[in-house]
Amino acid sequence: MVNRNLIILPLLAALFLFAGKVFAGDAPPMSEEEFSKAKQIYFDRCAGCHGTLRKGATGPSLTTDKTQAIPVQALETLLSEGTPGGMPPWKNILSKQDITLVAKYLQNEPPQPPQWGLEDMRKSWKVYVPVEKRPVNPPNGGTNWQNFFGVILRNAGKVAIIDGDTKKIVTTLDTGYAVHILRTSATGRYMYSIGRDGKATLIDLWASPPNIVAEIKTGFDARSIDTSKFAGSDHMDKHDGDSFNYLDRYAIVGDYWPSHYVIMKGDTLEPLKVVSTLGYTYDTNEYLPEARVAAIVASHSKPEWVVNIKEAGVVLLVDYSKLENGTITETRIDAERFLHDGGWDSTKRYFMVAANMRNKVAVIDTVERKLVALVDTGNKPHPGRGANWDDPKYGPVWATTHLGEGKISVIGTDPIRHSRYSWRVVRELQTAGNGLFVKTHPKSNNIWADNTLSKDLKDAQTITVFDKNNIDAGPTNIKLTDKGKIVHLEYNKAGDEVWISVWDNDGEIIVIDDKTRQIKNRIKGLVTPTGKFNVYNTMLDIY
Numbered sequence: 343m344v345n346r347n348l349i350i351l352p353l354l355a356a357l358f359l360f361a362g363k364v365f366a367g368d369a370p371p372m373s374e375e376e377f378s379k380a381k382q383i384y385f386d387r388c389a390g391c392h393g394t395l396r397k398g399a400t401g402p403s404l405t406t407d408k409t410q411a412i413p414v415q416a417l418e419t420l421l422s423e424g425t426p427g428g429m430p431p432w433k434n435i436l437s438k439q440d441i442t443l444v445a446k447y448l449q450n451e452p453p454q455p456p457q458w459g460l461e462d463m464r465k466s467w468k469v470y471v472p473v474e475k476r477p478v479n480p481p482n483g484g485t486n487w488q489n490f491f492g493v494i495l496r497n498a499g500k501v502a503i504i505d506g507d508t509k510k511i512v513t514t515l516d517t518g519y520a521v522h523i524l525r526t527s528a529t530g531r532y533m534y535s536i537g538r539d540g541k542a543t544l545i546d547l548w549a550s551p552p553n554i555v556a557e558i559k560t561g562f563d564a565r566s567i568d569t570s571k572f573a574g575s576d577h578m579d580k581h582d583g584d585s586f587n588y589l590d591r592y593a594i595v596g597d598y599w600p601s602h603y604v605i606m607k608g609d610t611l612e613p614l615k616v617v618s619t620l621g622y623t624y625d626t627n628e629y630l631p632e633a634r635v636a637a638i639v640a641s642h643s644k645p646e647w648v649v650n651i652k653e654a655g656v657v658l659l660v661d662y663s664k665l666e667n668g669t670i671t672e673t674r675i676d677a678e679r680f681l682h683d684g685g686w687d688s689t690k691r692y693f694m695v696a697a698n699m700r701n702k703v704a705v706i707d708t709v710e711r712k713l714v715a716l717v718d719t720g721n722k723p724h725p726g727r728g729a730n731w732d733d734p735k736y737g738p739v740w741a742t743t744h745l746g747e748g749k750i751s752v753i754g755t756d757p758i759r760h761s762r763y764s765w766r767v768v769r770e771l772q773t774a775g776n777g778l779f780v781k782t783h784p785k786s787n788n789i790w791a792d793n794t795l796s797k798d799l800k801d802a803q804t805i806t807v808f809d810k811n812n813i814d815a816g817p818t819n820i821k822l823t824d825k826g827k828i829v830h831l832e833y834n835k836a837g838d839e840v841w842i843s844v845w846d847n848d849g850e851i852i853v854i855d856d857k858t859r860q861i862k863n864r865i866k867g868l869v870t871p872t873g874k875f876n877v878y879n880t881m882l883d884i885y
Contacts, residue, residue, distance in 0.1 A: 369406065369450045370414060372443075380447035383440055385455075386520070387432070389563060390538070394599045395632050396452050399652050399680050400698050400722070400745070401429060409448040417445035428722055428745030428776055428795050454631075457600050458540070458561045463613040466559035473609050476555065477548040480531075487547055488878040489835040492524040492533050493843075493851065497870040501535055501545070503552050506834045506876065509853065509863045513551035517543045522564070523873060527608060528571040528589040528640075530881040536560075536567035542595050544611050547877065556611040560604045561597035564635075568647060569593045569608055570662060571640040588645050592662055596635025596649060603635050603649060605665065615670065617660075624655040624676035637683045639693060641708060642883070648693050648708060655679035657695065657706050657713075677704040677713050685727030686883055687740050687755040694740050694753070696723040703742060703753060705765055715765035717753055721746025726779040726830075727885045729789060731810050736760060736768040743777035743791050748801075750780055750791055771808060774819045775801035779830050783884065785837035786856050787811055794829045794845070802827040805842060807859060820859065822852055835878040843871040 372380065385394065391401035398404065409417065421441050424431035432441060481487055489506035499519050503512040518541035525534050526547075533545040533552075540561035543554050570588040590608045597603065605615045619633045636650040645663040650656075659673040677697065681704065684695030692714065693706040703723055705714040725742035733739045733752070737760035741752045750771040754763035771789075775796025782789045789808040796802040804821045805828055822828055826846025833840055839862065840854045849871045853863040879885065 369410065370446045372446055372450060376443055377447065377450065379440075380443040381453065383436065383444055384447055384452075385563070386538070387436070388444070390565070390598070391429070393632055393634075393653075394452070394455060394563065396448075397630075397632055397653070398699070399634070400682055401427075404448055406449060406451055414442070414445045414449070417448060418442055421445060424797065426746070426797070430795060431797075455562055455599055458559075460613055460616050463558055463560060463604065463616070467556075467611060467613060468558070469556045469610050469612075471546065471549075471553065471555040476546055477550075480548050481550050486835070488530055488881075490547060490552075490877045491832065491834075491841060491874050492526075492535070492545070492877070493868065493874040494521045494524065494535075494872045495849075495869045496520050496845075496872045497847070499537070500869075501533075501543075502868060502871075503533075503545070503547070504851070504865060504874075506839075509865055511865070511867075513553070515543070515545060515552070515554050517541070517554070518557075521873075523567065524875040524880070525568050526875070526877050526881045527569045527593075528573070528881060530877045532569075532590065532609070533875075533877070534567045534569065534593060536564050536595055538563055538565070540564045540595075540597060540599075542567055542593075542606075542611060544593075544609075558606065558611045558613060560595040560613075561600050561602070563598040564595055565598060566596040566635060566638040567593065568638045568640045570645065570647075571642050572645040573642075574645070586645070586663065588662070592665065594638055594647055594649075594660075596638050598634040599632070601630075601633045601635070603638075603660070605662065605670070614665065615668070617670065617672075619649075619651050619654070619658075621651075621654060621656075623653070623679060625679065630654060636681055637685075637695060639684070639686060639883070642690050644708070648706065650681040650684070650695055652681050653679065655681060655697065657681065657693070657704070659708065659711060673711050675706055675711065675713055677706065678702050678716055683724065683726055685725065685740075685885060686730075688730040688738050689755075690883060692755060694725070694728055694742075694755075696725055696742060698722040698724060698745060703751075714757075717751075717765055717767060719751040719753075719767060720744040720749045720770070723751065724778055726781075727883075729780045729782045729885060730755070731782050731784075731789065733768070733813070734811060736763045739768060741771075741780050741789070743773070743780045745776055745778070745795055748773040748775045748777065748793065748796065750777075750789075769813065771813065771817065773806040773817060774804045777806075781831035781833065781840070781885065782810070783833040783837040783856070783879075786833070788840075788856055788859070789813075790831045790840055790842075792828050792831065792842075794827050799827075804828065805831075818859070822861075830873045832874045832876050833879060833884075834876055841874055841876075843874060845870055845872055
């Protein structure tokens with residue numbers, strides 16, 4: 343029998359995208375309590391893809407000229423069942439009553455949240471352990487702290503620090519709602535978290551056990567954080583911006599709402615400067631009421647950060663070398679709209695970033711400071727930081743998974759020795775389902791990908807793996823669990839283990855021997871583990 347959702351959902355999605363005001367009806371009434379609850383659910387669950395003001399980005403626009411054209415019951419079905427383009431079925435997460443509230447909310451005009459300035463941030467800023475009272479040396483006793491993992495326990499609002507050698511949970515820390523990513527400082531001493539509530543926390547990995555030493559609320563919604571990683575040259579004049587040592591000196595948070603980035607002291611999170619990212623789109627010069635900061639990466643070769651402005655389609659190279667004088671400079675590079683996540687190529691010269699609603703990857707040359715290419719990929723590329731390896735035929739490559747289809751696009755990244763293959767898709771690898779992350783390691787022969795957004799739950803519980811040296815042989819799909827979904831992959835410091843999350847209320851980390859592809863350990867007792875970040879690999883951007 344044909345699954346009616348396979349027919350109905352695409353039709354609903356098409357109607358949802360292209361409906362016009364001519365068919366619109368009135369917004370359904372909602373009580374103040376209902377509206378408030380629905381607004382919070384939308385902000386927590388939907389705004390990341392569709393925008394706080396519902397203008398669209400990773401997901402389509404949800405403005406009332408479209409939503410009022412669709413009956414509430416049809417919106418409920420769309421929300422419940424998800425879409426082929428990558429929206430998850432919310433029936434597995436939200437109650438039927440909450441789905442009805444969100445459907446009605448979508449037919450009402452969205453309110454604009456308040457702004458959040460430097461003074462607000464200063465009031466929220468807390469230093470729990472002053473710098474002078476922190477350890478001056480790494481933990482002794484042979485603790486391999488650089489092989490610690492920070493594991494996001496998403497729904498619990500916590501981060502677990504796990505010893506990569508013993509597989510024991512060292513400590514669990516309260517970090518705030520729905521932490522999105524973790525980054526380590528250039529020396530690895532500090533780990534930074536940023537949550538979808540805009541709260542940043544600073545974790546001291548040298549403490550025994552690691553503890554939160556500072557926190558700050560940078561806004562109401564955020565996704566990205568990084569630190570200054572430029573070492574400079576000690577023999578040169580320290581007032582020369584390109585020679586001063588900036589390791590661990592500064593941190594930066596990029597916010598979704600308000601649309602700005604915040605620069606802070608790296609060891610205390612004291613806010614130093616707030617810079618708005620509101621402005622005009624690179625192509626049509628349309629003013630944006632919402633221009634969110636997506637991925638941020640720290641350059642190892644210059645004192646600057648690479649900052650994506652999602653809706654504008656602009657990449658900023660933010661120079662922090664004169665921040666002592668209260669000055670930052672920005673180099674603006676027009677790229678493509680709806681920029682999302684991305685990472686470095688293997689040389690750390692080229693920044694590879696997904697413009698996922700345009701089905702492209704933008705390549706930014708941070709040396710010549712320009713857009714090199716826009717590479718057509720599959721449906722909604724979502725690389726995380728991506729994966730780098732040396733392909734036996736095409737040379738150095740970088741890869742991305744996709745929200746909208748089960749495919750890995752492999753892009754050539756060597757314009758010198760393999761120029762005929764550079765900045766184009768050289769391979770398309772089929773996976774078990776739509777995925778969020780792809781991973782490998784310089785010491786590994788494997789390429790791993792999750793299938794988290796697959797409509798088939800069995801596929802979402804399956805990991806896909808390819809052999810780098812025999813890619814044409816096709817994938818091996820390994821079902822790892824009967825609960826939750828598989829999401830996110832990370833290697834240990836040695837590069838011989840892959841850690842994989844089972845995203846479930848009764849979740850766990852599955853540790854796989856990279857060589858044999860056999861399960862070595864299961865770290866249990868984790869509430870909704872998602873992203874996990876090895877200290878050594880994160881401080882050196884190994885991926």
